[in-house]
Amino acid sequence: xxxxxxxxxxxxxxxxxxxxxxxxxxxxxxxxxxxxxxxxxxxxxxxxxxxxxxxxxxxxxxxxxxxxxxxxxxxxxxxxxxxxxxxxxxxxxxxxxxxxxxxxxxxxxxxxxxxxxxxxxxxxxxxxxxxxxxxxxxxxxxxxxxxxxx
Numbered sequence: 001x002x003x004x005x006x007x008x009x010x011x012x013x014x015x016x017x018x019x020x021x022x023x024x025x026x027x028x029x030x031x032x033x034x035x036x037x038x039x040x041x042x043x044x045x046x047x048x049x050x051x052x053x054x055x056x057x058x059x060x061x062x063x064x065x066x067x068x069x070x071x072x073x074x075x076x077x078x079x080x081x082x083x084x085x086x087x088x089x090x091x092x093x094x095x096x097x098x099x100x101x102x103x104x105x106x107x108x109x110x111x112x113x114x115x116x117x118x119x120x121x122x123x124x125x126x127x128x129x130x131x132x133x134x135x136x137x138x139x140x141x142x143x144x145x146x147x148x149x150x
Contacts, residue, residue: 005128006109011069011101012121013076016114019045021125023110024064027083028055031093034072034079035119038111045115053093062087064108065130069122070100078119083108086132106130 022040030037030050037046039055058064066084071077080094107130113122 004130007126007128009067009069009101009103009124009126010121012071012078012113012119014114014121015076016116016118016120018114019043019112021110021112021123024058024108026055026057027091029053029081029091029093031081031095033095034077034097035081035094036117038081038113038115038119038122040111045113046119047117049118050093054091056083056085056089056091058085058089059087062089063132065104065106067103067106067108067124067126068100069124070094070096071098073097076120078113078122081122107132 025041028039029035030052032050035046036050037044062085064083065086068082069078070080072079075098079097080100082090082092084090103126107127108124109127110125111122114120
C-alpha cells in the first residue's frame with residue numbers, strides 16, 4: 001500500500017465554539033460577504049444570515065480533491081470556500097477578501113472548526129498528493145480526538 005502523508009490546513013479567526021472533525025458525505029453553505037454557516041452531514045455550524053446554496057452529496061467513490069479557503073480581510077472569520085470533488089461537483093460561496101489558501105491533488109478526510117454567528121475558522125484534515133484509487137482512508141486513518149490541537 002502506498003505511503004500517505006496526512007496534513008492539516010487552518011483558516012480564519014479564533015472566536016466561536018469548536019465543532020469536531022467530521023467526514024464529509026454531504027456539504028452545503030450559507031454565505032454572503034463571508035461564510036455564515038457550513039452544514040456537514042446535516043449538522044449546522046454558524047448563523048442564519050447569508051443565502052443558502054446548493055447541497056452536494058458525495059457518492060461512495062467520491063471525495064473532495066480540491067479546496068480553496070480564505071479568511072476575511074481582518075482574519076476574524078472564514079470569508080470564502082470552494083470545494084471540488086473527483087467526480088466534478090463544485091460548491092462555492094462567500095467573497096475572496098483575504099488571503100486564499102489552495103489545496104489540490106488531495107483527499108479531504110474531515111472538516112472541523114469554530115463557529116458562532118459566523119464560521120470563525122475551518123480546519124481541514126487531508127491526504128497530501130493523493131493519487132487514488134486506494135482503499136478508503138476512513139477505514140485506516142481515524143479522526144483525531146477533538147482535543148487535538150494544530
